[in-house]
Amino acid sequence: MAAAPGPTYLIADTVADRAPDLAIVRRLAGYLRRRRGVAAACVGLVLLSSAAVTAGPWLLGRAIDHGVVAGDRHLLVELALLMLAVQGVSTAAAVGEGILFAILGQGVLHDLRQDLFARVQSLPTPFFDRNPVGRLVTRLTNDIAALGELFAPSVVSVAVDVGVIVAVSVALFFLDSWLAATAFLLFPVLVLVTVYFGHRIRTVFRDVKGRLARINAGLGELIPGMRVVQLFGREQGEGDRFTELNGAYRDAQLRGVRYNAILHPLVQVCAGGTVAALLVLGGWRVHAGVITVGTLVAILTYTQHLFQPVRGLIEKYNLFQTAMASAERIFLLLDEPPEAGWGEGAEGLGGDRPAPTDTAAGVAEGDHGAAALPARLRGEIRFRDVHLTYDGGVTALSGLDFAVAPGEVVALVGPTGAGKSTVASLLLRLFEPTAGTIEVDGRPLTAYPKGFLRRRIGLIGQEVFLFDATLRENLCLFRPVAEARLQEAIRQVGLQEVVARLPDGLEARVGERGGRLSLGERQLIAFVRFLLYDPDILVLDEATASIDRTTERTIQRALEVAAQGRTTLIIAHRLETVRHADRVVVLAAGRKVKEGEPAQLLGG
Ligand SMILES: Nc1ncnc2c1ncn2[C@@H]1O[C@H](COP(=O)(O)OP(=O)(O)OP(=O)(O)O)[C@@H](O)[C@H]1O
Ligand SMILES: [Mg+2]
Structure with a gap:
């Protein structure tokens, strides 16, 4: 994503098929850094809710072993109350996450939109000759919205999911390493499947975005020109042109949906297989007296907690791919070099268009040209x-x-x-x-x-x-x-x-x-x-x-x-x-x- 040398004047609708994810993530992280405080609070809440999720099954296991099997009623009530308290903490954390992540996400989107608009305002005339309005508007609205999904409340859980997976893994290995290993047996399959589909989904969504931009560019031109279309009876022709763009967009969307549809059931199959294997293996180990019933119940519950976030993560991985495709296009526009020659003598950044000010002049002060500038021109x-x-x-x-x-x-x-x-x-x-x-x-x-x-x-x-x-x-x-x-x-x-x-x-x-x-x-x-x-x-x-x-x-x-x-x-x-x-x-x-x-x- 290095800035192109000199003006490019051209936004590509689709980006060359490479995976500069890291560079994009780093730039997005830069936007997060501007809101350090909220980001830190989010991390804190994620840690809290991961801990709460991990505590649940462990308490359940203890309740079964000591409360149910050993028959300690007093302890049973105590543990049940404790579980309720843990649930309370987890709920409170979820509420906080929902709000704080939204503040963080909307803040980042706001800053991005602000930067994009400032950049668009600073671009030279030839740029606008080349780029249809609709295309630019798509970038400012649609692409930002797609990036927004990355921060949308439903996706808050990405961070929580990762936290839960780590915490649950630790708990599993702590309880019984054999069964823990079994729980992870199918993980490599999941990862392979996700990577395989992820690449495809990303390609498809790049295509989807490009086609949407083309529709918007077409509409941005057609609607102001509707009079001409109607006066010259070109409705049929323009209708056909639109039908073509619209159909291509639908097909691209459907390709993406197909991949998603296959991906989901695959995860479910893996989860089902894992639980079955754990039940058999765990049952043997309970009979052999290696672990207690409570431990087995805890492990089975943990495994459920493991696949749920994995499923969530895969889902979000897709959103992430879409968001990356959008982020890529947003940064491409942000990297468009601004019009030069605004403060002569200060080349490079200093020569760029200054930030808009209220004074109509917008003359950069302090550069050597400005000192010698007359108040008015004679007009030769x-x-x-x-x-x-x-x-x-x-x-x-x-x-x-x-x-x-x-x-x-x-x-x-x-x-x-x-x-x-x-x-x-x-x-x-x-x-x-x-x-x-x-x-x-x-x-x-x-x-x-x-x-x-x-x-x-x-x-x-x-x-x-x-x-x-x-x-x-x-x-x-x-x-x-x-x-x-x-x-x-x-x-x-x-x-x-x-x-x-x-x-x-x-x-x-x-x-x-x-x-x-x-x-x-x-x-x-x-x-x-x-x-x-x-x-x-x-x-x-x-x-x-x-x-x-x-x-x-x-x-x-x-x-x-x-x-x-x-x-x-x-x-x-x-x-x-x-x-x-x-x-x-x-x-x-x-x-x-x-x-x-x-x-x-x-x-x-
Ligand atoms: N932004 C542009 N990009 C590319 N070519 C351009 C652009 N503006 C003008 N041209 C071309 O440059 C030539 C001169 O255009 P210009 O607008 O200066 O003509 P003009 O003398 O003002 O004509 P008119 O009397 O019709 O206004 C034309 O051939 C035109 O097609
Ligand atoms: Mg003219």
């Missing part, structure tokens, strides 16, 4: 021979050169696929250029921590993502913003009519992904967000496409407000929409093909 942008080939092999930029002076409004125009949005992504360091340099204020982009860049350069993208929250929360992005400032920004952008039209105004919920708002309204929301954020450079990607004349005029005014005093890069398809720009750079196939004033280019 220069692309020098920039190339970018995406992961998939598509070359979006091939030798792009252009510059923007501070305060200038430059339009980037070109056909679809020319690489315009790519320029915006590069400027915000969502991707890194394959070759060439990008400079802002005369310094290469890599000299700025990413947090600083993204704070100082505001992007209004082609798609405006809205959260399923109120309009206010979407405008302020869940930060506290002074009411006057918010109202001012709304007025500047021209969103007040939209707010007035909504039944609950600013407190209206906008629906998942802003489904209840029009495209133009969403664009205006993006402008308000931008003004509240107040960065130094505005990058606007195609805000005016697919919008009516009135909205276009509103957006145009919003743009003028937003562009005031800021270097502005407007990305558009057509020259007509960017007449007001100071200069136009025409892009085609990832290169600059023309440059000049709008009027000049429109005329020529």
